[in-house]
Amino acid sequence: LNLAANVLPERLGRSPVSTDLFQILKARHACRNFDGRSVPDDLLRKLADAAHRAPTGGNIPYRFVILVKDPIQLRMLKTVSPGHFGDSSAAIVVCTNLKPARQEISGVDAEQCSLYDAGAAAENVSLAACALGLGTSFIKSYSETGMKRILGLPEECRTELVVSVGYPTKDEPKPRRKNKEGKITYLDKYAQTWNNDNAGQPSLAQTERLMQFNTLKNRIFEMAVFLLTSAQISLNEPQTYPSLRLLDAAGRLTNLYSKDEALGVDEFLFKAREKIDANKHKAMASEKEFAKFIDEMVVEFSDELQRRYSVGRNSSLA
Numbered sequence: 001l002n003l004a005a006n007v008l009p010e011r012l013g014r015s016p017v018s019t020d021l022f023q024i025l026k027a028r029h030a031c032r033n034f035d036g037r038s039v040p041d042d043l044l045r046k047l048a049d050a051a052h053r054a055p056t057g058g059n060i061p062y063r064f065v066i067l068v069k070d071p072i073q074l075r076m077l078k079t080v081s082p083g084h085f086g087d088s089s090a091a092i093v094v095c096t097n098l099k100p101a102r103q104e105i106s107g108v109d110a111e112q113c114s115l116y117d118a119g120a121a122a123e124n125v126s127l128a129a130c131a132l133g134l135g136t137s138f139i140k141s142y143s144e145t146g147m148k149r150i151l152g153l154p155e156e157c158r159t160e161l162v163v164s165v166g167y168p169t170k171d172e173p174k175p176r177r178k179n180k181e182g183k184i185t186y187l188d189k190y191a192q193t194w195n196n197d198n199a200g201q202p203s204l205a206q207t208e209r210l211m212q213f214n215t216l217k218n219r220i221f222e223m224a225v226f227l228l229t230s231a232q233i234s235l236n237e238p239q240t241y242p243s244l245r246l247l248d249a250a251g252r253l254t255n256l257y258s259k260d261e262a263l264g265v266d267e268f269l270f271k272a273r274e275k276i277d278a279n280k281h282k283a284m285a286s287e288k289e290f291a292k293f294i295d296e297m298v299v300e301f302s303d304e305l306q307r308r309y310s311v312g313r314n315s316s317l318a
């Protein structure tokens, strides 16, 4: 009879590590020594919820988790996972369904995003578990074929990463200090060290230099670079993104205006940019809302076009 399953970790003498994120970041480490007690359902639910809160590329809902706590199912999973160490009492398998992902984004991006998305979800699980006084380890050393058979995953789905979960043993090894080579931070570009010369806020000289670059010629060139790089990345992005890039470019045209130059500010375009900036992110949230917004903008621009050429509905030429 496992009474531990219904007892809160606090009552078992394992208080949550902290609610301070930076403390949790310090405390989290790969745990491979568990005491075998089962983890209560409410905590497992919290971990699954933490996984779902992680970001997904293109906001495409193709990631899901399988919470494995049935002892026989878990035992079979461990058996096909040579890298699953210790007596964890549960596992969270982060999976993706690549079918919708491939439909929405190109194959290349679907393949890559699924890895990042799984990593983000697994890290959320690890940090949340640490906050709850639980131990976890990422596991990738398993047989994908074996895992898929045991979990009953359809062909189009893939297991990306497993996170083992359990209560750490009291004498569980402390996190290994990462050596210097594993903690490299460069500043601004490769191999540039962070030192007294470049610490702190940008200097006045740097800010002035930036202003010098702010010529109309440079701003036009930057627009060209924006369009060119958009053309490149759009090849692999979700369906709505090429449209997003063009909409964004229409707004960014206002970057070509400057107070110092005699171009004369275009109030309509500036207002349009504000509206575009406030609404463009609908591309990531709702395709329908995004399409509706573009339609609204086209109506506004078409009316403005007619107003400018004096052939609007109310004009004598209409």
Ligand SMILES: Cc1cc2nc3c(=O)[nH]c(=O)nc-3n(C[C@H](O)[C@H](O)[C@H](O)COP(=O)(O)O)c2cc1C
Residues within 6 Å of the ligand: 028, 029, 030, 031, 032, 083, 084, 085, 137, 138, 139, 140, 141, 142, 175, 176
């Ligand atoms: C993608 C990935 C796969 C991993 N696979 C395994 C694994 O199969 N088995 C295991 O014991 N640890 C695995 N780990 C954990 C790493 O060994 C561990 O994170 C690393 O040694 C650093 O230690 P730390 O997590 O305590 O900082 C994996 C980690 C990552 C990021």
